[in-house]
Amino acid sequence: NAGVTQTPKFQVLKTGQSMTLQCAQDMNHNSMYWYRQDPGMGLRLIYYSASEGTTDKGEVPNGYNVSRLNKREFSLRLESAAPSQTSVYFCASRGAGGFYEQYFGPGTRLTVT
Amino acid sequence: AQSVTQLDSHVSVSEGTPVLLRCNYSSSYSPSLFWYVQHPNKGLQLLLKYTSAATLVKGINGFEAEFKKSETSFHLTKPSAHMSDAAEYFCVVSDGASGTYKYIFGTGTRLKVLA
Numbered sequence: 001n002a003g004v005t006q007t008p009k010f011q012v013l014k015t016g017q018s019m020t021l022q023c024a025q026d027m028n029h030n031s032m033y034w035y036r037q038d039p040g041m042g043l044r045l046i047y048y049s050a051s052e053g054t055t056d057k058g059e060v061p062n063g064y065n066v067s068r069l070n071k072r073e074f075s076l077r078l079e080s081a082a083p084s085q086t087s088v089y090f091c092a093s094r095g096a097g098g099f100y101e102q103y104f105g106p107g108t109r110l111t112v113t
Numbered sequence: 114a115q116s117v118t119q120l121d122s123h124v125s126v127s128e129g130t131p132v133l134l135r136c137n138y139s140s141s142y143s144p145s146l147f148w149y150v151q152h153p154n155k156g157l158q159l160l161l162k163y164t165s166a167a168t169l170v171k172g173i174n175g176f177e178a179e180f181k182k183s184e185t186s187f188h189l190t191k192p193s194a195h196m197s198d199a200a201e202y203f204c205v206v207s208d209g210a211s212g213t214y215k216y217i218f219g220t221g222t223r224l225k226v227l228a
Contacts, residue, residue, distance in 0.1 A: 031214055040122070042203060042218035043157075050214060058215070090156065094214065101147055102216060104157040 002026050006091050006105035013081045013112045021076040021108050023091030029103075030096045032074035033058075034066060036087040037107075043090065049074055081112045115140045117206045119219035127227045132176075132191040134222045136204030139185060146187045147205040147216075148178055157203065163187060174198070199226045 004025045013019055025032065030051045035043040035058075045058030047066040055066050063085060065077045074093075078085055088109050092102040120135040138144060148160040161172025168180040174197075178189045187204060204219040 033216075035218075040220060042220040044218070045215065048215065092157075100214075101159050101162050103159075104149075106156045 004091055004093055004103050004105035006089075006108050008108060009106065011108065011110050013078075013110065015082060015112060017081050018077065018079050019081065019110075020078075021089055021091075021110075022073070023075065023105060024073045025091075025093040025103070026072065027093060027095070027103065028071070029093035030071070031094045032068065033092040033094075033102065034064075034074070034076045035090045035092065036060065036085075037090060038087050046076065046089075078110075081110075083112045086110060086112045115144070115206050115208050115215075115217045117204050117217050117219040119202075119204050119222050121222050122220065123223045123225065125225040125227060126194045128196055129193050132189070132194045132198065132224065134189040134202050134204075134224065136187045136189065136219060137185055138187060138204070138206045140206055140208055142208050145207040146178075146180060147207070148172065148176070148187075148189050149203045149205060150200050151203065151221075152200045160189070160202070194224075194226045196226050196228065199224055 007022045033048040034046040044060050049055045049068040052071045067075045088107050090107050091105040094100045094102045116139045118137045146163040149157040151157050161170045163170050163180045171177045176191045201221045201223050207216045
């Protein structure tokens with residue numbers, strides 16, 4: 001059981017370039033999330049998808065778009081990368097119903113120069 | 114609105130001594146509360162969770178936490194620190210009862226264990 005997988009693990013972009021971060025889970029979870037982690041700020045929610053076919057903004061959505069491709073996959077796109085988007089990005093998923101924990105992927109370390 | 118405050122950004126303990134990492138929360142509903150651990154350059158791993166059953170929750174690696182509604186606290190403890198406990202710890206609150214299933218993270222406590 002792979003759990004939550006993310007690709008790539010590392011990426012360096014130049015300002016203005018675009019890229020898509022991929023996330024997949026094999027636990028048949030309904031909800032999926034994208035977070036960014038910056039030093040001293042914990043994890044902040046970018047976007048989430050409560051179920052297949054729905055997406056909603058989180059705390060810091062500006063500069064990002066998401067696609068819930070199917071129940072397994074949830075991608076995060078940076079259309080025009082900025083240095084402020086240098087961060088570690090984590091994808092997570094959770095099962096249906098209340099009181100469930102999230103399961104996290106290993107993260108993508110993104111640097112924008 | 115939900116919020117969570119981790120009262121210490123850094124905690125240092127000697128190996129073999131007790132660990133206390135403090136967390137206070139605010140929630141409009143009956144919350145679910147979690148502690149996650151993150152070792153350097155790794156993802157987040159669930160340590161334990163409170164979901165309205167027993168107020169004293171036991172987790173992995175000897176950690177436990179007590180839910181105190183009157184104090185709105187969910188502090189993480191361990192009787193005896195081990196070098197491998199050095200990591201960053203996150204307290205998380207979720208408002209599952211409202212149906213939104215969003216999670217609010219604290220800013221983290223970095224635990225240092227001294228030999």
